[in-house]
Amino acid sequence: MRIAEVKVIVTSPGRNFVTVKITTEDGLTGVGDATLNGRELAVATYLTEHVRPLLLGRDARRIEDTWQYLYRGAYWRRGPVTMTAIAGIDTALWDIKAKAAGVPLYELLGGRSRDRILVYGHAQGATIDETVADVGRFLDRGYRAVRAQTAVPGTQGTYGIGSDGDRYEPASSGLPEETLWSTADYLAHAPTLFAAVRDKYGFDFHLLHDVHHRLTPIEAAGLGKAVEPYRLFCLEDPTPAEDQSAFRLVRQHTTTPIATGEVFNSIFDCQQLITERLIDYIRATVTHAGGITHLRRILALAELYGVRSGSHGATDLSPVCLAAALHVDTAIPNFGIQEYMPHTADTDRVFPHGYRFSGGYLYPGEEPGLGVDIDEDAAAEYPYEPAYLPVARLHDGSMHDW
Ligand code: CS2
Numbered sequence: 001m002r003i004a005e006v007k008v009i010v011t012s013p014g015r016n017f018v019t020v021k022i023t024t025e026d027g028l029t030g031v032g033d034a035t036l037n038g039r040e041l042a043v044a045t046y047l048t049e050h051v052r053p054l055l056l057g058r059d060a061r062r063i064e065d066t067w068q069y070l071y072r073g074a075y076w077r078r079g080p081v082t083m084t085a086i087a088g089i090d091t092a093l094w095d096i097k098a099k100a101a102g103v104p105l106y107e108l109l110g111g112r113s114r115d116r117i118l119v120y121g122h123a124q125g126a127t128i129d130e131t132v133a134d135v136g137r138f139l140d141r142g143y144r145a146v147r148a149q150t151a152v153p154g155t156q157g158t159y160g161i162g163s164d165g166d167r168y169e170p171a172s173s174g175l176p177e178e179t180l181w182s183t184a185d186y187l188a189h190a191p192t193l194f195a196a197v198r199d200k201y202g203f204d205f206h207l208l209h210d211v212h213h214r215l216t217p218i219e220a221a222g223l224g225k226a227v228e229p230y231r232l233f234c235l236e237d238p239t240p241a242e243d244q245s246a247f248r249l250v251r252q253h254t255t256t257p258i259a260t261g262e263v264f265n266s267i268f269d270c271q272q273l274i275t276e277r278l279i280d281y282i283r284a285t286v287t288h289a290g291g292i293t294h295l296r297r298i299l300a301l302a303e304l305y306g307v308r309s310g311s312h313g314a315t316d317l318s319p320v321c322l323a324a325a326l327h328v329d330t331a332i333p334n335f336g337i338q339e340y341m342p343h344t345a346d347t348d349r350v351f352p353h354g355y356r357f358s359g360g361y362l363y364p365g366e367e368p369g370l371g372v373d374i375d376e377d378a379a380a381e382y383p384y385e386p387a388y389l390p391v392a393r394l395h396d397g398s399m400h401d402w
């Protein structure tokens with residue numbers, strides 16, 4: 001089962017996606033997501049110029065060996081561009097292997113550990129009243145877990161507030177949007193949102209919130225402590241995620257569960273966080289953490305230390321990533337929660353898929369492989385559009401974490 005072709009398809013049905021499509025000599029195809037928001041062409045070029053020539057003629061069944069070849073063999077290890085490229089290849093090879101076996105991918109990962117995947121949706125609003133009302137809309141649609149974000153007076157373009165209903169799309173065309181951040185205003189405002197949400201709807205659903213790496217460790221510790229009465233399912237990315245030992249300080253002060261890791265690309269980004277039990281949910285996902293092969297290693301380490309999964313599922317991860325994540329979620333013993341923002345109709349048209357949402361849960365497709373494909377003709381209708389994630393500045397004009 002030799003690899004005959006490796007295509008890298010860049011398409012923008014509302015936002016940019018990079019997809020790897022591998023075809024074997026015997027005509028099997030597999031797809032993998034290799035989208036890195038705002039840096040899409042860096043990954044696409046890495047794949048076409050540096051990876052594709054290494055794969056042609058290789059045995060498509062040797063997934064682990066191919067992973068080791070691309071990671072260990074390259075000398076330059078890790079990093080979001082490299083690991084996203086490897087993830088695209090790795091995911092496509094798993095898709096092929098499952099199709100060759102005639103089973104949905106989760107069967108090759110150990111079979112079902114659960115029947116359905118708990119997801120959380122994104123409620124948002126320009127005011128607390130609007131966000132509270134939006135939480136109600138998610139609950140009405142059957143969601144059992146909702147993340148709540150609201151604009152903060154004194155800031156502009158506050159992280160977490162989109163203009164597009166169900167989804168939050170931070171990237172925009174042109175140069176990066178400049179947003180204004182004030183930690184003091186945020187810290188005064190955020191707890192009042194959770195109070196209003198719990199006051200209106202009670203405690204019979206999971207409430208989540210994303211801080212998006214904005215706080216220092218001691219600020220994050222204080223926020224975690226202040227919001228304990230609202231019993232969050234988790235507080236996401238309370239402090240910049242690359243400083244693993246900083247989470248010790250947060251942990252010492254609060255029992256609010258902590259989630260982090262959507263920007264991680266390697267097990268070494270979270271080794272200390274996991275082995276010191278500094279977090280509760282690891283948010284690494286297939287596309288940015290080296291594919292199914294490497295994500296499984298992260299999740300296996302996490303299982304040993306009681307850390308559960310909380311896979312990143314923003315709309316800048318394509319339906320190929322979501323499908324792959326759902327197979328992993330289905331199989332692993334230490335599943336926690338899956339983030340879910342529905343894609344646009346245009347994106348769903350480019351990526352026909354078998355997974356579906358019902359009653360607060362996602363169900364992976366039952367067709368062989370990942371259960372998702374790319375319609376190359378449809379993809380060609382949406383050419384690449386340069387877009388960037390925003391940047392954040394403080395009132396004095398200096399840069400802040402975004
Ligand atoms: C966010 C993302 O989903 C989340 O939790 O943090 O929307 C994130 O901003 C984007 O994925 C960045 O590409």
Ligand code: MG
Nearest residue numbers: 210236237262
């Ligand atoms: Mg996040």
